[in-house]
Every structure is written in structure tokens, then in C-alpha cells.
Amino acid sequence: MGRLCWAHFLNRGFETCGSTLPSQGLRLLMRYKSYSAAMKTLLVMDFDHTIIDDNSDTWIVKCAPEKKLPQELIDSYQKGKWNEYMGRVFKYLGDKSVEEGEIKKTMIKMPFTEGMLELINFIGKNKDLYDCIIISDSNTAFIDWILKAANVDSVFDKVFTNPAVFSRDGFLILEGFHVHECDHCPKNLCKKKVLVEFIDKQSQKGVKYSQINYIGDGENDFCPITSLKKNDVAFARKGFTLYKMLSEPPQEFVPVESSVVGWTSVFKMCP
Numbered sequence: 001m002g003r004l005c006w007a008h009f010l011n012r013g014f015e016t017c018g019s020t021l022p023s024q025g026l027r028l029l030m031r032y033k034s035y036s037a038a039m040k041t042l043l044v045m046d047f048d049h050t051i052i053d054d055n056s057d058t059w060i061v062k063c064a065p066e067k068k069l070p071q072e073l074i075d076s077y078q079k080g081k082w083n084e085y086m087g088r089v090f091k092y093l094g095d096k097s098v099e100e101g102e103i104k105k106t107m108i109k110m111p112f113t114e115g116m117l118e119l120i121n122f123i124g125k126n127k128d129l130y131d132c133i134i135i136s137d138s139n140t141a142f143i144d145w146i147l148k149a150a151n152v153d154s155v156f157d158k159v160f161t162n163p164a165v166f167s168r169d170g171f172l173i174l175e176g177f178h179v180h181e182c183d184h185c186p187k188n189l190c191k192k193k194v195l196v197e198f199i200d201k202q203s204q205k206g207v208k209y210s211q212i213n214y215i216g217d218g219e220n221d222f223c224p225i226t227s228l229k230k231n232d233v234a235f236a237r238k239g240f241t242l243y244k245m246l247s248e249p250p251q252e253f254v255p256v257e258s259s260v261v262g263w264t265s266v267f268k269m270c271p
Contacts, residue, residue: 039208039209039210040128040129040130040131040207040209040210041129041130041131041209041210041211041212041213042130042131042132042133042199042209042211042212042213043123043130043131043132043133043213043215044132044133044134044135044195044212044213044214044215044224045132045133045134045135045215045216046134046135046136046215046216046217046218046221047134047136047138047143047161048136048137048138048217048218049113049217049218049237049240050113050116050215050216050217050237051112051113051116051120051134052110052111052112052113052116052146053110053111053112053113053114054110054111056107056110056138056139056142056143056146057082057086057089057138059106059107059110060089060093060103060106060107060142061089062106063093063098063102063103063106064092064093064096064098065096069089069092070092073088073089073092076088080186080187081186081187082137082186083137083162083174083176083186083187083188083189086139086174087173087174090164090171090172090173090174091171093172094169094170094171094172097170099170100166100170100172103172104145107142107145107146108145108146108149110146112150113265113266114265114266114267115265115266115267116266117150117152118266119266120132120152120155121152121155123155124152124154124155127155131157131202131207131209132155132156132157133156133157133158133159133160133198134156134158134159134160134161135160135161135191135194135195135224136159136160136161137161137162137186137188137189137218137220138161138162139161139162139163139164139174140159140161140162140163140164140165141164141165141166141172142164143159143161144159147159158198160177160194160198161177161189162174162175162176162177162188162189163175163177176188176189177189177194178190178193178194180193182223184222184223184252184253185220185223186220189220190223191220191221191223191224192223192224192226192227194224195214195224195227196227199212210231211231211232211233212228212229212232212233213232213233213234213235214228214232214233214234214235214258215235215263216234216235216236216237216242217236217237217240217241217242217243218240218241218242219241219242219245221236221242222242222245222246222249222250222253223253225242225246225256225258226253226254226255226256228256228257228258229257229258230257230258230259231258232257232258232259233258233259233260233261234246234256234258234259234260234261235260235261235262235263236260236261236262236263237262237263237264238262238263238264239264243262246260
């Protein structure tokens with residue numbers, strides 16, 4: 001994995017802007033950052049098990065009768081079709097008259113990963129140095145509620161996720177984010193396609209990044225990491241699928257060029 005340490009990530013940025021770290025553990029994410037006043041760093045974040053310390057799609061089960069789903073509904077899941085499965089879960093909750101307010105009240109109780117709010121707030125105070133986006137297979141309703149409840153929604157320049165809105169009948173309707181041709185990703189979302197297109201659009205606007213740092217945990221975070229370059233850093237949460245995949249990269253993917261750092265919390269960023 002290499003002995004990079006998140007504790008070095010924001011050092012240069014803190015020194016430049018004269019900020020004081022609330023904790024030494026927040027000196028993270030940029031071991032090899034060559035700071036340039038003309039170029040920002042792009043921070044790319046997953047949401048479930050990265051920003052928040054659980055899975056928003058499974059957390060919603062707390063709203064179900066007896067806080068569990070029927071076995072036949074659970075068994076209906078097919079690999080690569082999680083979005084379709086969640087659509088059925090939302091329909092079940094609607095059939096059981098679980099209202100929007102109850103779902104929102106439950107979702108905003110989700111815990112943030114240790115130290116993540118401190119990191120996000122620091123980024124928000126230093127937007128001249130950092131752009132920050134979310135690419136997630138969750139949905140717009142959950143992410144919007146949770147970020148706004150924590151008063152950090154304005155920190156993120158873009159949130160790329162599956163659209164979700166409540167119908168007049170009170171059902172949460174979920175759609176796929178886009179159509180793509182990647183064989184490695186669920187059909188509703190290829191995070192690599194999203195990341196590459198975002199960087200291209202930024203470049204067309206004259207915005208280029210000195211470094212890209214990707215923070216994630218899941219299998220669908222591996223594909224976008226293959227687009228990172230040598231100067232970039234992939235931060236994979238230890239104990240989760242992404243970390244295992246980066247330890248033994250699947251042969252069907254192109255080699256990973258970026259540095260890799262394992263993490264357990266924002267306050268414990270060294271492998």
C-alpha cells in the first residue's frame with residue numbers, strides 16, 4: 001500500500017492560509033502536494049461509509065414496520081441492480097404509509113465518520129485552495145437532507161448521485177444517474193465517467209487541478225481511481241472492499257497509478 005500519511009495532506013494549505021488545525025490528525029490528504037496559487041486541489045468523496053459512517057440505503061430500514069424488510073423483498077436483489085432493488089424498498093415503505101417527514105427525521109440521525117465534519121468545515125473555510133465534489137450511489141434526497149442538517153451542504157461544488165423525489169402519493173421515486181457503457185459498474189452509475197467528465201468540463205472553463213484526492217470505501221470506487229495519475233492519491237477505508245481491491249487489483253482493470261493510503265477515520269490517517 002505504501003507508507004503515505006493523511007497527516008500531511010493539508011499541511012501546505014494550512015501554512016498558506018494561516019489556519020490552525022483543531023487536531024494534528026486533520027493534517028491529511030496530500031503527501032505530495034506541490035502547492036500553486038493558480039491551481040486548486042480537487043477532493044472527491046464517496047458518501048456512504050465515507051462521509052457518513054453507515055449505508056444510507058440500509059439505514060432507511062429503520063423506518064420499516066418492526067424495522068425490517070420482508071424476506072422476499074430482500075431476496076429480490078440482483079448483483080449490479082441495487083438501484084432497482086432500492087426502488088422496490090421505497091415502494092414498500094410507501095405502501096406501508098411511511099411518510100416523507102418520518103424518513104427525513106430518521107435519515108438526518110445518521111452519524112458522520114469520525115473527523116469528517118471537521119475536514120469538511122476546514123475545506124469550506126478554504127475554498128480558494130480546494131474544490132470538493134461527491135460522487136455517490138445514494139440519492140439526492142438522502143444526501144441533501146443529511147448535509148443540510150449538518151450545515152455543510154454549501155461546501156460541495158457538485159453532488160453527483162441518483163435523482164430521488166417524492167410523488168404526490170408520498171412515494172419516494174428513484175431514478176438512475178445516467179447511462180454508460182462501463183462493464184465494471186452498476187448500470188445506473190459509473191463514477192469514473194462522472195469524474196472524467198467533471199474534470200474535462202472544469203478544464204474547458206480554465207480550471208485545472210494540481211492534484212486529485214479520492215476518498216472512498218466501496219467496489220464502485222475502484223473504477224474512478226483507475227483514472228487518477230501518479231501525483232494523485234486514493235484514500236481507501238480499511239476493512240472495506242476498496243482497500244482489499246487496491247491491495248490485490250483485479251486483472252480486468254487498468255493498473256492504478258496513484259498513491260494509495262488506507263484510513264479508518266480522519267483522525268487516524270496513517271497506515
